[in-house]
Amino acid sequence: MITFEGVTKRYPDGTVAVDDLSLQAPTGAITVFVGPSGCGKTTSLRMINRMIDATSGRILLDDQDVRAIDPPTLRRGIGYVIQQAGLFPHRKIVDNVATVPYLLGWDKKKARARAMELLELVGLDSKLAGRYPFQLSGGQQQRVGVARALAADPPVLLMDEPFSAVDPIVRASLQEELLHLQSELHKTIVFVTHDIDEAIKLGDAVAVLRVGGRLAQMADPATLLSEPADDFVREFLGKDRGIRRLSFVPATGIRLGSVPADLELDEDTRPLGWRSDGGLLPYGTFNPERDSLRAALDAALLSPNGTAIAVDGDGRAIGVATRDVLDEALARHGTRPEKRVPDPDREVPASDPRRAES
């Protein structure tokens, strides 16, 4: 766990970048710092690995004050990923990834073997290992940056807008990959972004900072969307809060009706379309075990008759949710959201509804 206790950073020119910040980033979870430009996200992050030292207050890593640890030693135990990847241009990819193991004195063979393992873990072809950074795309470089941060298996990972320099499609896949990695590695991650959607997608806990470096609200994404603390947070969250919040409501609770006769199925009972005089009409499906209420609603909107088809993991129809049933579910969750306060020791659930949604 990373604990900020009344942390303030005042730069020599008098700028107060972070003002009396107190919060906890739980072990094994992703905590996102989000807020408008200049609100002190980077400063807060960099005080954890002492790239910047706090003016007052304390930052504890588990129970140890980071100020008690010599910075290089501290940093070797904390993965750090920055926006421009910052790969060493003169070293091959494999040696870039092995940077910290080399520093820690691992022998070359072991360090390289570990690096190859990590390249695979972050989804990079092993033939890229012998290339130089300039021979990689931005997205690939960013993956290498993540692999490098993970190389010595640090329990803590700090990420400063790691995906903001790549195009939206690559960004989305990097985000997915991070969630996937995290579901296996359970690192304590502090992730900085100015993109609220990214914060909501990735965060187990989201800390919204306002300009002047003060904490506006810290909550899990669902609570943030349903109960913004004030106008600043509400405005920062933007539009569609209601519908976005439904991403956090699992679809398991929806009462399913039996598959109606006018749904055409193939021999494996996978849906083909709604029968009508003019042929088959489009349809939408959701998986109640994996998907969110938002996905179910979306499926309903895709069918002309407003009925969402529930399917199992193999895509076989197992029932339907009519608009009435969905209304019911909405009524149940629309007004009183579930609380999902992050628990420091909680395991990340394997079937978090967000993880299925992309």
Next chain:
Amino acid sequence: MNWLIDFFGTAANWSGSDGIPVRILEHLEFSAAAFLIAALIAVPLGLLIGHTGRGGFIVVVTANAARALPTLGLLVLVVLLIGVGTVLPVLIPLVVLAVPPILVNTYEGVRGVDADLRDAAYGMGLRGRQVLFRVLTPSALPLILLGLRLSAIQVVSTASVAAFVGLGGLGRFIIDGLATKTYSDVIGGAVLIALLALAVQLGFTVLDRVVVSPGVRQVR
């Protein structure tokens, strides 16, 4: 052309204490000594100033002074101050000539390393010295070598001033040739100096291939 044939074709020019091989060796001795001393001063200084960011004014002052100082004038000054008879009057002006390109390019090379790269290096847990030698220096190497090359070429071309104070080197062919109106010697000496400069250029091109990482060479 005849002059060149006269100069290079005369067997006597190739032997003795004032023959071409000896003169070339002398020339290379002055040049190498001055160049090495300059490199030993300027490379560490440039690395240090670039890395710490302190003392940048030294680089600026040196660069400007270099443009203003006439090598020959300095030579005369040193001779007036300490007299002839040693190699110092030649070495000092040559070192003064050789330092600025190395210093400026080394400094700029280190300074010019991407701030994100430097940041990432510290962020990984490298210590200051490791950042300098494992990240900044390899990244700055193309510029450092450029500085060394410019400097070496200047020194080789200018080492002929040794002849003015009675020392050897290829300058002798030029000075003595002018004095005795033996123009084939003047031209032959000039050609030899140009060839040496070319050889230096070639040497550095090879060195560049060998020591600069392909990852950095491409980025330039």
